[in-house]
Amino acid sequence: MKQEIIQQTEYWNKEVNTFDSIYTAEKSKFSKWLDKVFRWDMQARYDYTFKNSEPVLDKTILDVGCGTGVFSLEFARRNAKFITGIDIAEQMINVCIERAEREGFSSKCEFIKTDLLEYKTNQKYDICIGIGLFDYIKEPQNVISKMYDVVNDRAIMSFPRFWTWRAPVRKIRLGLRKCSVYFYTKKRIDTLIKTAGFKRYDIEKVGKLFCVIAYVK
Ligand SMILES: C[S@@+](CC[C@H](N)C(=O)[O-])C[C@H]1O[C@@H](n2cnc3c(N)ncnc32)[C@H](O)[C@@H]1O
Numbered sequence: 001m002k003q004e005i006i007q008q009t010e011y012w013n014k015e016v017n018t019f020d021s022i023y024t025a026e027k028s029k030f031s032k033w034l035d036k037v038f039r040w041d042m043q044a045r046y047d048y049t050f051k052n053s054e055p056v057l058d059k060t061i062l063d064v065g066c067g068t069g070v071f072s073l074e075f076a077r078r079n080a081k082f083i084t085g086i087d088i089a090e091q092m093i094n095v096c097i098e099r100a101e102r103e104g105f106s107s108k109c110e111f112i113k114t115d116l117l118e119y120k121t122n123q124k125y126d127i128c129i130g131i132g133l134f135d136y137i138k139e140p141q142n143v144i145s146k147m148y149d150v151v152n153d154r155a156i157m158s159f160p161r162f163w164t165w166r167a168p169v170r171k172i173r174l175g176l177r178k179c180s181v182y183f184y185t186k187k188r189i190d191t192l193i194k195t196a197g198f199k200r201y202d203i204e205k206v207g208k209l210f211c212v213i214a215y216v217k
Contacts, residue, residue, distance in 0.1 A: 001180070002124055003197065004054070004138050004180065005088060005115055007088075007179065007180070008088060008136050008179065008180075009088045009089055010178070011090055011174075011177065011178060011179040012067075012087070012088065012089035012091070012092060013089045013091040013092075014088060014211050016068065016089065016091040016092055016095060018068060019068065020032055020067075020068040020095065022035070022039065022042065023068070023070050029109070029110060033057075036157075038166075038212075040207060041207030041208055041209050042132075043204050043212075044206045044207060044209075045131055045132070045158045045206060045209055046070070046071070046131075047212055048156070048158075048204070048206060048211040049071060049129060049156050050074065050078070051189045052156055053075075053127050053129075053154075053156060054078075054215045056075055056078045056079065056127070057078075057079045057081075057151075058078070058079070058080070058081045059080050059081060059126040059127055059129075060080070060082045060083075060084075060123070060125045060152060061075045061078045061080050061082070061084070061125060061126065061127050061128075061129070062083075062084050062086070062125040062127070062128040062129070062147075063075070063083060063084070063085040063086070063087075063115075063129050063131075064086055064116050064128065064129065064130045064143070064147065065086075065087055065130060065131070065132065065133035065136070066085030066086060066087050066092065066111065067087060067092050067132065068095045068096060068099070069085055069092075069096035069100065069109075069111070069128060069200075070093055070094060070097050071118060071131060072096060072100075072109060072111070073096075073100065073103060073105065073109070074084040076100070076105040076108060076109055077103075077105075077154055080108070081108065082108050082109075082126070083105075083107075083108065083110075084091075084110050084111075084112065084121075085109065085110070085111045085112070086111070086112045086113075086114050086115075086116060086119055087111070087113065087114075088113065088114070088115050089113070090113050093111045093112070093113045096109075096111040096135055097111050100115045115118070116143055116146050116147070117142055117143065117146055119146075119150075121127075121135055121150060123150070124151060124152040125150055125151050125152070126151070126152060126153045126154075127151065127153060127154055127155070127156065128147045128150060128151040128154075128155045128156075129156045129157070130143070130144075130147060130155070130156075130158070131156070131157070131158050132158060132180065133158075134157060134158070134160070135159075135181050135182060135183075136179070136180070137161045137182065138180065140182070140184075140192055141151060141173070141192055141195060141196070143194070144157075144163045144192050144193065144195075144196040145196045145197070147196070147198040148197045148198060148214075148216065151216060152216060153215065153216060153217075154213060154214065154215050154216065155198070155212075155213070155214045156211075156212070156213050156214075157211070157212045157214070158206075158209050158210070158211050158212070159162050159183075159184040159189055159209060159210045159212065160181070160182075160183050160184065160208060160209055161182055161183060161184065161185075161205070161210055162183040162185045162188075162208060163185070164183075164208045166208050167183045167208075171183075178190045183185065184210065186203055186205075186210060189203055189210055189212060190203070193212065193214050196214075197216075198214035198215060198216065198217075199215055199216065200214070200215040201213060201214035201215065
């Protein structure tokens with residue numbers, strides 16, 4: 001396994017509770033205010049993802065870097081046909097499996113501990129998402145090209161923007177904890193998406209992110 005992936009895996013296995021609490025924790029008024037000011041684009045990318053994937057009824061979904069399953073399980077609740085969530089961090093996958101069982105979705109969700117580049121499948125999914133993923137990918141072209149290979153309709157992705165005040169702060173903060181983080185210009189995303197082979201796409205600025213929908217046809 002590449003050193004980069006080993007470090008990311010260690011980091012995310014340790015961060016599972018902290019990360020999940022962004023979505024789930026009962027918070028003080030002050031924490032809620034901080035989230036509203038600094039993290040409102042997490043909610044915006046969630047809204048963007050579901051706005052651009054509906055109707056999901058009977059669709060198959062691949063959620064790359066599924067984390068604690070927030071997106072995968074929402075697809076299940078919205079009656080997607082089958083969801084595969086993949087993540088390099090076992091602790092994240094364990095949370096997903098437990099939640100899917102608790103909500104009665106085990107028969108239409110699977111969660112697999114793997115890096116996308118190692119994931120072998122003959123299946124093509126209707127929709128593939130990579131949300132909050134590319135922040136942590138050193139060689140994004142390989143990952144986007146693989147997403148193109150496994151999807152037959154559309155891919156939905158988020159990328160942290162390069163030119164924001166928060167980019168250097170995150171780079172230093174996460175770097176100190178041995179987690180590499182990467183940022184993107186619109187021009188770079190253009191090149192990545194085109195090179196992967198997507199025929200049509202739209203890149204939208206959403207706070208400190210770019211949200212992208214890319215179509216195979
Ligand atoms: C910020 S979390 C996002 C989780 C989820 N998509 C969400 O938005 O709630 C990033 C996740 O990507 C996973 N990850 C990082 N590199 C990966 C890779 N190469 N393949 C699969 N998952 C990866 C991490 O383990 C982590 O769970």
